[in-house]
Amino acid sequence: MQSFEFQTTNRIFNEIGGLSRTAEICGELEISNLLIVTDEGVFNHGLLEDIKSILKQNKIAFEIFKDVEADPSDQTAINAANFGKEHKANGVLGIGGGSAMDTAKVVSILLLNKGANTQVHLEDLSPLYGVNQITKPRSPLILVPTTAGTGSEVTPISILTTGETTKSGIVSSVLLPDIAILDASLTLGLPSHITASTGIDAMVHAIEAYTSKVKKNPYSDMLAKHALLILSNNIETAVINGKNLTARQNMLFGACLAGQAFANSPVGGVHALAYPLGGHFHVSHGLSNSLVLPHVMRFNESHASRMYCDLAEVIMADNMVNCTVTNSTEILANYFLQLAVSFDLPIKLRQVGVDDNFLSVLAEDAMKQTRLLVNNPKEMTYEDALRIYQKAY
Numbered sequence: 001m002q003s004f005e006f007q008t009t010n011r012i013f014n015e016i017g018g019l020s021r022t023a024e025i026c027g028e029l030e031i032s033n034l035l036i037v038t039d040e041g042v043f044n045h046g047l048l049e050d051i052k053s054i055l056k057q058n059k060i061a062f063e064i065f066k067d068v069e070a071d072p073s074d075q076t077a078i079n080a081a082n083f084g085k086e087h088k089a090n091g092v093l094g095i096g097g098g099s100a101m102d103t104a105k106v107v108s109i110l111l112l113n114k115g116a117n118t119q120v121h122l123e124d125l126s127p128l129y130g131v132n133q134i135t136k137p138r139s140p141l142i143l144v145p146t147t148a149g150t151g152s153e154v155t156p157i158s159i160l161t162t163g164e165t166t167k168s169g170i171v172s173s174v175l176l177p178d179i180a181i182l183d184a185s186l187t188l189g190l191p192s193h194i195t196a197s198t199g200i201d202a203m204v205h206a207i208e209a210y211t212s213k214v215k216k217n218p219y220s221d222m223l224a225k226h227a228l229l230i231l232s233n234n235i236e237t238a239v240i241n242g243k244n245l246t247a248r249q250n251m252l253f254g255a256c257l258a259g260q261a262f263a264n265s266p267v268g269g270v271h272a273l274a275y276p277l278g279g280h281f282h283v284s285h286g287l288s289n290s291l292v293l294p295h296v297m298r299f300n301e302s303h304a305s306r307m308y309c310d311l312a313e314v315i316m317a318d319n320m321v322n323c324t325v326t327n328s329t330e331i332l333a334n335y336f337l338q339l340a341v342s343f344d345l346p347i348k349l350r351q352v353g354v355d356d357n358f359l360s361v362l363a364e365d366a367m368k369q370t371r372l373l374v375n376n377p378k379e380m381t382y383e384d385a386l387r388i389y390q391k392a393y
């Protein structure tokens, strides 16, 4: 068997109502003053009410930082950390989508930076960017996803916006939380289009982990296949009947499995071409992936059709589809196209405000995603990326 490394979050509670364990978990982690890092959507939808009363009942002090924006900036992480320092927080709970969880990860590092009483500044973040640059411990960290997509609760990565459209990553096993809680009762109010696009994002994580060129390994393969099985069996119910708790919990679990897969066998071309759509046109991450996925898969066919066949068999198991290496790419690409159509998601770049004169800029930006492109099963040039955008247009 090939050598490989696999890492993930130490403890995961997969439990409807699991958020009620927060006080007990704070006790275990010796958190007496909790900083909750979240966004306004989570705050305004009342998703923190239960957690607030549980913490009060158990006399655990807490403060809420609710200003995490989509694609959070480096300054937001600094502000959240200084807010926590002012209130003498000794533990962090990140609750929300990928943005809130990614910010909470960095805040857990910054809380201990320069001592508890000294404020941090942007320059304190600079040495942390890149791979394995964190040399100090972090505060106790709990992560709670409120969308079933990013898998951030099990990835050692935090992405911050460091310029107008530039994103920088901090990658370190230190960023894996102590505990993740998957509690579907938090996802019941998600609008159907967000359930759809975040669910497709999770499925893309599984596909790209399974076809990843550099770190593909049997552990991630197993997780990717099982993630796709669960996600494909539940996504339609979760989108159509958002109040179905079982489907919602299954989506959270599937997204977590896919997160574990791609944390150890990273994503490639689909994500590389999706990011510029978010940067320039503010297309959501899941929708960006959905728009380019079928076209990247067709591009990858010569190098990935056998792997696509494995995955098509998982997804199509109930439909008695006979997948072969010659038809698997088209079957899988079409499955995702039809899924997007059935969820009323846009399927063309022109439908989300992309200007065709801008495709070359998108392709140039996609080429800058070298950390992702190296994982794509087939080498992708600028001309390839441009052709893919043109087909997706």
Ligand SMILES: [Fe+2]
Pocket (backbone or CB within 6 Å): 150, 201, 202, 205, 271, 285
């Ligand atoms: Fe993603």
